[in-house]
Amino acid sequence: MIKLGVIYGGISTEHDVSVMSAKSVIENLDKEKYEIHEIYINKYGKWFENDEEIYNLIWVLKELDVVFPVLHGLGGEDGTIQGMLEMLQVPYVGCGVLASSVGMDKVYTKIVFEKAGIPQATYVYVKKNKDGYAIIDENFNEEEFKLDKITSKLNFPMFVKPSNSGSSVGVKKATCDTELKAAIENAAQYDTKILVEQGINGREVECAILDGEQILASTVGEIMSAEDFYSFDAKYNIPESKTVIPADISEQQIEEIRELAVKAFKSIDGKGLSRVDFFVEKGTDKIYINEINTLPGFTKISMYPKLFEAVGVSYSELLDKLIQNAMK
Ligand SMILES: Nc1ncnc2c1ncn2[C@@H]1O[C@H](COP(=O)(O)OP(=O)(O)O)[C@@H](O)[C@H]1O
Ligand SMILES: [Mg+2]
Incomplete structure (x- = not known):
């Protein structure tokens, strides 16, 4: 029997999606082949196995032959859990640290x-800082933020997204200056890095x-x-x-x-x-x-x-x- 850890839930906005994904994965795993350890991370980042909080996480993970992190978004899809598993030398399904974070x-x-x-929509990279916002140019220099710098480069409709997001959380379509401004403010609630894209x-x-x-x-x-x-x-x-x-x-x-x-x-x-x-x-x-x-x-x-x-x-x-x- 392969000792398989299925880790799910997590601190991201996609917690509930992960719970649904993991349920399907567990249902469809061959129970003759795998001894399944269901490991749940709640929305506050606490870890559980069989409803009991895990106090010695390293020990629990080290016992496993392989882990399937059925997690979406921050803390699961972004390289952080992958880094932890690398450090513990536990094999895991999917991309490594770099590919996950990129x-x-x-x-x-x-x-x-x-x-x-690879062809893609043109974009403007906006960053929230202590003074408000800045536009990050091709050389990664900060330029003064002005809405018309975006509207001179991209046409409406545009799509505004928090750089680290998933399941469309924080993503808005903007069809005019007012909506663009509101969409940037909305995206800034989720991440300091904001992507404004040409709508396709x-x-x-x-x-x-x-x-x-x-x-x-x-x-x-x-x-x-x-x-x-x-x-x-x-x-x-x-x-x-x-x-x-x-x-x-x-x-x-x-x-x-x-x-x-x-x-x-x-x-x-x-x-x-x-x-x-x-x-x-x-x-x-x-x-x-x-x-x-x-x-x-x-x-x-x-x-x-x-x-x-x-x-x-x-x-x-x-x-x-x-x-x-x-x-x-
Ligand atoms: N540049 C774009 N042009 C047209 N529609 C877009 C564009 N970017 C995003 N969308 C729409 O918004 C949705 C969510 O955006 P996406 O970048 O896929 O974020 P997520 O990672 O949250 O899925 C897409 O599935 C698509 O419907
Ligand atoms: Mg998408």
């Missing part, structure tokens, strides 16, 4: 994608990566959001949001997206798994990368497992592969 931070992801030549009128498509002996890219799926954009509610609360696999785009576009997904995964030094999200622009059919998620949603109806199911890898098989790869 993938979690939208501004730094964009800098890496830019270097890799496109279809949203996603590709899953499974990295073992070689890097496998799944087919491409499309998100049919029930709202104007794929907000938190559209993701989790509005049942009308749908996924279509494979996406109704050309064979050639699917191939291009799969190649770009692998490129993006390599560019952040990814390992294990990731879901890479794109836009296909209406009218031009141009492909833009949106983001990479190093620990994507893992419920049975989530895009990541569904994309592999579509190419013949069942949810349980996928879990086995991820765990095997982590232990290698």
Whole structure:
């Protein structure tokens, strides 16, 4: 029996999503193969196993053969837990410290994608400081913040996001100066780093990566959001949001997206798994990368497992592969 720790919950805004993902993962794990240790982190950062608070965390983790951190967002997807597991020399599923922290931070992801030549929406990097806000230029110098510096570079609509966020928390669409200002103030509640992006009128498509002996890219799926954009509610609360696999785009576009997904995964030094999200622009059919998620949603109806199911890898098989790869 493999002693597998499934760590879930966590301090991020995606706590509840993680709880749903972990429930699915645990349900679908082969109980003949794994001795499952369910380790829950509550919203305040306290750790529990079987409802009992863990006092000797190092001892508990050191006992495990492998860990699957089914955590999303800060404290789980950002390299921090990965760093702790590295220090304890416990194998774990997914990306290492660097890929996790780069993938979690939208501004730094964009800098890496830019270097890799992956097409993406143009952007302005804004930072909150003690005097208000500053615009960070290409050389990482702070410039005086003025709204027209953004509006001269980007057109409405724009998307404003806290650099470290997930599940669309803190993400707002801005269609005028007033909304832009409000959206920046809103994003600043979640992070001091703020990303303002050119809005793209496109279809949203996603590709899953499974990295073992070689890097496998799944087919491409499309998100049919029930709202104007794929907000938190559209993701989790509005049942009308749908996924279509494979996406109704050309064979050639699917191939291009799969190649770009692998490129993006390599560019952040990814390992294990990731879901890479794109836009296909209406009218031009141009492909833009949106983001990479190093620990994507893992419920049975989530895009990541569904994309592999579509190419013949069942949810349980996928879990086995991820765990095997982590232990290698
Ligand atoms: N540049 C953009 N153009 C158009 N829509 C966008 C853009 N950026 C984000 N969105 C919309 O906002 C959603 C959430 O943004 P995203 O960057 O994916 O954040 P998260 O990491 O929270 O998922 C996307 O799924 C998409 O619907
Ligand atoms: Mg997203």
